Amino acid sequence: MNVRGLAALSKNGPLTPYTFTRRELRPNDIALEIKFAGICHSDIHQVKEEWGGALFPMVPGHEISGVVSAVGSAVTKFAVGDLAGVGVFIDSCRDCANCANGLEQYCENGMTPTYNGFERDGVTPTMGGYSDGYVVDENYAVRIPRNLDLAAVAPLLCAGITLYSPLKHWRTGPGKKVAIMGLGGLGHMGVKFAHALGAEVTVLSHSPVKESDARNLGADHFVVTTDPDQLKTVKRKFDLILDTVSAEHDINEYLSLLATDGTLVVIGLPGVPFALHAGSLLSGRRSMAGSMIGGIAETQEMLDFCGEKEIVSEIELISADYVNKAYERTVKSDVRFRFVIDIATI
Numbered sequence: 001m002n003v004r005g006l007a008a009l010s011k012n013g014p015l016t017p018y019t020f021t022r023r024e025l026r027p028n029d030i031a032l033e034i035k036f037a038g039i040c041h042s043d044i045h046q047v048k049e050e051w052g053g054a055l056f057p058m059v060p061g062h063e064i065s066g067v068v069s070a071v072g073s074a075v076t077k078f079a080v081g082d083l084a085g086v087g088v089f090i091d092s093c094r095d096c097a098n099c100a101n102g103l104e105q106y107c108e109n110g111m112t113p114t115y116n117g118f119e120r121d122g123v124t125p126t127m128g129g130y131s132d133g134y135v136v137d138e139n140y141a142v143r144i145p146r147n148l149d150l151a152a153v154a155p156l157l158c159a160g161i162t163l164y165s166p167l168k169h170w171r172t173g174p175g176k177k178v179a180i181m182g183l184g185g186l187g188h189m190g191v192k193f194a195h196a197l198g199a200e201v202t203v204l205s206h207s208p209v210k211e212s213d214a215r216n217l218g219a220d221h222f223v224v225t226t227d228p229d230q231l232k233t234v235k236r237k238f239d240l241i242l243d244t245v246s247a248e249h250d251i252n253e254y255l256s257l258l259a260t261d262g263t264l265v266v267i268g269l270p271g272v273p274f275a276l277h278a279g280s281l282l283s284g285r286r287s288m289a290g291s292m293i294g295g296i297a298e299t300q301e302m303l304d305f306c307g308e309k310e311i312v313s314e315i316e317l318i319s320a321d322y323v324n325k326a327y328e329r330t331v332k333s334d335v336r337f338r339f340v341i342d343i344a345t346i
Contacts, residue, residue: 007059
């Protein structure tokens with residue numbers, strides 16, 4: 001299967017047109033005609049080799065939405081013409097306890113990334129969704145509801161599930177007070193989901209100009225974190241705080257906003273380790289946890305929920321020739337709220 005894509009040919013190199021070959025369909029595989037691919041900040045980290053272990057040429061992209069164009073002989077979950085998506089991983093060991101429990105994202109033997117990795121054979125490199133075709137085992141693809149905008153669905157496959165999973169795990173619902181730290185590509189999905197689940201939602205942001213957006217997305221309250229007086233009003237208030245901030249920040253300040261038995265969940269990846277004071281946890285039996293994307297079943301649950309509630313990501317749709325500029329703007333946080341590439345323009 002010959003496909004066209006966008007690839008970084010070397011560390012820090014620009015994304016340029018690139019042609020390569022996908023594998024032939026195995027019995028349990030589906031072929032996906034990719035329509036849209038979201039730009040995740042992690043794509044930029046990988047292209048710049050900021051996390052190490054980068055493989056070049058690299059075709060990024062793990063927020064993928066499209067149409068099933070072919071199915072293998074043993075496929076039972078999809079048919080040609082179905083809308084389908086692919087997220088952050090495309091395989092796992094399938095044998096460990098986490099895989100057995102639908103937590104493939106925490107596969108004890110390592111999940112197979114959608115790009116910048118190797119398939120389970122340890123030899124075949126994975127290439128991502130900035131391309132017009134993908135081949136994946138049907139058990140690692142998800143069905144997309146037809147009532148949703150396919151372009152705006154793409155970021156749900158990473159940004160969406162990354163916020164949905166902790167909200168569900170910590171049983172968000174009516175009567176719960178939830179705070180979302182940061183209102184970017186991740187945070188705005190947290191606001192939408194927490195609101196739809198019936199929680200009282202507060203956005204914690206250093207930028208006062210984002211208040212209007214926060215309230216339009218479903219936030220009940222908005223707190224400017226650079227204003228000490230505003231922070232004082234929410235001391236010991238929240239049952240759950242989702243921290244989507246990747247910039248360096250004082251985690252102790254935010255732990256103080258938790259109510260007794262409250263939990264702060266780390267989702268963003270700051271470049272500097274947190275300086276955590278034990279007293280921040282001891283005072284109120286508070287907890288600090290982490291969460292990463294979701295398993296296949298939970299991702300499907302999220303998409304079904306989105307179909308029911310008509311929830312999608314807020315996006316800027318771009319053509320392929322704008323992708324390098326979009327990377328620059330993403331680094332500067334100059335996007336509302338997620339860039340999505342129209343793959344037809346490659």
